Amino acid sequence: MKKILTLMLVLAVCVSAFAFACAEPVEVELWHYFDSSNDKDMINKWVDDYNALQDKIHITSTYVSRQELMNQYAIGAISGELPDIGMVDSPDMASFISLGVFADITDQLNAWGELDNFYPGPLSSCKDADGHLYGLPQNTNCLALGCNMDLLKAAGYDHMPKDLEEFKEMVAKTSDPANGIYGMAMCCIGTEEGTFQLLPWLRSVVDGKSVNVDDLTAPSAVKGLTVLGDFIHNNYMSKEAVNWTQADAWYAFCAGKAAMVECGTWHLAMTNDINGAFNYDFCLLPTGEEGTSTSTIGGENFGICTGCVDTDACVEFLKWMCSKEKEAEWAVGAGKIPVRGDSKAEYTYETKGFQVFVDEMNYAQARGPHAEWPTISEAVYTACQSVFVDNADPAEALTKAMTVISPIVAENPLP
């Protein structure tokens, strides 16, 4: 009898321990590189909210700097040490899909039935060449022109530039190098950030035509680069731009050192930096003929990494995070544009500015997606820097870039 009782007790302990273990949510790691306080606070709050909403998974969000996160993905592609859910810059996603960092979640997302609501550009950055999906775009942004209206007025303009020719004229007239004021500020650094800002000028619309990076020897691309090169050589744009990040260019504008700046949607959440020092406004990037514009799509995607402990449960989190309501909430809180057409972000600040960026999205193009985009990107910024720094001929510089790009796109064309 004593033996039976002991056995039953042991059995009861085991069953309760098993039941307890079953009830415990699975621990899931999410890595992100949101470094501004708005973004970081929001992702942490959302993760807490989602943990409270369900009990299948418990997500721990960890901030890893962008470059370090990319390194970890590259190392993880070989070692297999990856988080369960990972954030990635949209142009880099194709490379990491190709490296096997992200898992194919096409079936789960198709079953969701909401993919048609996503804008095709951002969504395409989550696909491989065969159209399989490896994640979801979480936010998107693009580039437009920020203008110091006081400096424009002082130069005799009461409006913002409408086309490239007028823009060139305005940049020249607002420049005052003797007092450290330049007509234009932008980022031309030798990284992906530089390519992001340079591409709209290379893709400008001239004679009704615009080209992609697989045809950079076209006259429109050469003209765009020539304009930027002339800005630097004529002292209308600081040569420091070749080392400037987008933040550096923005701060130069905020400090009144530049009449116009190529800026991103996220800068709308940073207009406090201007501190009321001058009147400002935003307009479409005047890269080509009147009535046209070109811009680059930016933004971040989230994917489920290979080897995730519970792919289905993590996909549920992605679906929740990229739902209609959450997309609108994120866009307002972080100063971004929703990636879904059915999300209506009701911005409570810079409403006019946001409308400009939403309009600009109609002209914005994605980078790639292409597994070898980093090599294409390097060829683009190197060609541009050789014009800015070494006075190279724009046509020759872009021809040299095409010697790198052409074999890549010949083997695997751009979409």
Next chain:
Amino acid sequence: MMSKRIRPVSAQRQKEAYFFILPAFIYILLVMGYPMIYNAVLSLKNMDVKNLKSGTSVFIGLQNYAELFGNETFQLVLKNTFVFTITCLIFQFTIGFAFALFFKQRFPLSGVIRGMILISYMMPISVTGLLGKNIFMNDGLVNDLLRRIGITGPEWLTNTTFSLPAVIAMNCWVGIPFNMLLLISGLSSIENEVYESAMIDGASWGQRFTFITLPLMKSSILAVLMLGFIYTFRAFDLMYIMTKGGPLNSTDVLGTYSYMLSFTQFKFSKGSAATMVLFFCLFVVGMFYLHLLRKEDK
């Protein structure tokens, strides 16, 4: 008889000695040996973004090395690495030695000033890089000082001719205290009596330096130069923060270039080949140092 009794004891002690170094040997083998061999093997394959997932990379022999050495950018990177290392070594060593000799003298506040010089060495390299970026920008401190004496300074970080000298200057700023520190400890080991006798014999300052200081400092100097070469040759963070290797690869060195190949462009095998070139250069220098040490011992 005597030797027969000693031999087993010596063999036993030898076994014990091997036993004691075994953990360190295994550690080095795992932590350094394995990655090095893996890297060497990787450099002989064609692993990149296109074939990593499928695992279809194949051995291509020395093709990566041939392509690297035939590439204009890599030639520039190799040249930059040697120019950077040798120039830094010359300035760091000579100025560091001069400071070491100066601060060996006892004078009021010498300890405080010596401590202040060490601040640049103690500073994290990321801070040094950011400082360098600001000091050498077109309207930065250096050009402002030059302007005050009527000289128009160059565009340091946006000009391919001046960007490397700017990075060299910042590296020297960090390296000089390091050299000074090591050389001071070498100088302290020379007895004052040696100098006193030489002075009694009428030796001038130059003679004392040439015939006493330099020969007695030989091993310290070798160690400083050797360490300096290794630290400088594999530089990465300073360039990465100050210029990202630009403009137009003018400040790219083997460390930044191999990182860019492997982690930005995902050309893993080519990046490994560039790292092997870096390793080979340091290996040759290390062997040369060991040769000099052995020669000195003999």
